[in-house]
Every structure is written in C-alpha cells, then in structure tokens.
Amino acid sequence: MPTFSAPDGTLLAYHESGSGAGAPLVCLPGGPLQDSAYLAGLDGLGGRRTVRLDLRGTGASAVPADPASYRCDRLVGDVEALRVHLGLDAVDVLGHSAGANLAALYVTRHPERVRRLVLVTPGAAAAGIDTAPEERLAAARPRAGEPWFAEAYAALEELTAGRGTGETFGKVAPFFHGTWDDAARERHAASHRERNGEGAAVYGSEGAYDPAATRTAFAGFGRPVLVVAGEGDANTPPPTAAAYAELFPAARLEVLKGGGHFPWHDDAAWLADRVAEFLDT
Secondary structure, three states: OOEEEOOOOOEEEEEEEOOOOOOOEEEEOOOOOEOHHHHHHHOOHHHOOEEEEEOOOOOOOOOOOOHHHHOHHHHHHHHHHHHHHHOOOOEEEEEEOOHHHHHHHHHHHOHHHEEEEEEEOOOOHHHOOOOOHHHHHHHHHHHOOOOOHHHHHHHHHHHHOOOOOHHHHHHOHHHHOOOOOHHHHHHHHHHHHOEOHHHHHHHOOOOOOOHHHHHHHHHOOOOOEEEEEEOOOOOOOHHHHHHHHOOOOOEEEEEEOOOOOOHHHHOHHHHHHHHHHHHHO
C-alpha cells in the first residue's frame, strides 16, 4: 500500500489502478470521511490511471493527532501533498458527494494544479448552494411504484421540512440509490461501518467554507469541468447539479436517467464513457 506524509506528519495511504496515459485522476471520497473503498468501482475509470485517496482517519490512513485537522479546508494540504508525492505538475481531480467540497477548496487554493475537474453528484456546501425541498421531493416521486416508497417519502417530507431524527434520515436511503436491492442495502450498511464519525462531525464545521471566495475562484477557473448527476438522486437533484455547473465558465452537466447518488452502480459503462471522453478531449 503506497503511503506519503501529510504536512502535519500524518501518514496517508492511496490506491492506484490502471495504466492509462496522461495525468492521473485523483479521486476524493465523500461520506464525509468514508473509507475510499466504496469508490473502488471507479478504479481504472475509462482506462485511466486512477489514484484513490484514503483521507486521514479512514481506510489505511493514520488517525491524526489533532482531530480539528479533519475540517475540510485543512484537508486541502493533504491533497496537495499527494500531488507533490506523485511528482506531477497538475492532476485531474474527481470529487464525489462530500468529497466535491474538498475538490472545490483544492481548486480555490491551487487552481493551477488542476487540469480538469469532475464532480460526481456533488455536495455543494463549499459553493453555498442550497437545495430547495421541492427539488428533493421531485427527484424522489418517480419511484412511487416501489414497495418501500410510502415510508421513505414520508421520511423525506419530514426531513425537507426541517424535522426528523437520525432514524428518519435512515429511512430515506432508497432515494440515494438508483435501485434499492440487496446489493444497495449492503452498500448502505457498509457506509456506516466504514465512516469516521468523529471526523465527519468536524469536516464541515464552522470555518470550513467560504462560499464567496470559492465562487470567485470558480468564475476564474477556465479549465474544463464535468458535473454528473443522477436523475433520481434526492441528495443532489439535477437542478442543484445544474446550478453548480453554472458557477464555472467551462462546465457541462451530464444526467444519468434513473440514476442515484452513486451512478457507477447504476450504469458503470455510461459513467466511464462520459468521464473518459471528457478527460481525453
């Protein structure tokens, strides 16, 4: 397992796959602070060399001495240390879900080090984008014919109204997956086992984000950006993804019909084709 040292000395691990030419695709996991193993479906995406980072305190990476270092803006230094360790002037960066916030802050601080940017069902807190409750409900309603829908939709209504508990949030899990089958249930259960709860509580805490500065940086980032959304994703509905893409001067949006928050599980070939075409043009 290859490792490198973060600026504060924390030993971090990463996973390499593929052998494609060109800049590697550095993949930043969401969760937040989830073991990057859940992104294994992106390994070698579209024939590319991929580098999947285990964020501090997750996977094979060490737990930091300072828990405050889990905050998203402080993780930017870890990503930059990985680039330096790889000996590259610039990399392609992919951020999934909450990992898109880290990708956004990396672009804000080191725009010259990002060749192309891929945001998959992105969390939008770093950019200050709020998702309207009706957008989440609209993404969920096409699933009305499924047997679990009534309970899950009622829970989603509670959450979008600002009510509900952790148990309520658990009930909306089907709306994160294009197909709510046994495999999706197991992945959902694994996400809880593989997540650093202590780090997750710090990741987006006060001071982590400066949306105005991030938006300014995005407006000046002229390199290509690909934003990927799932048609049925109640976490990052297509309108939220579209609003995100509009912050960049050279971004395009791709929406997977019937897809959820993890599009590589819904149609791996679709995602691989679009990412490969984007990175190669």
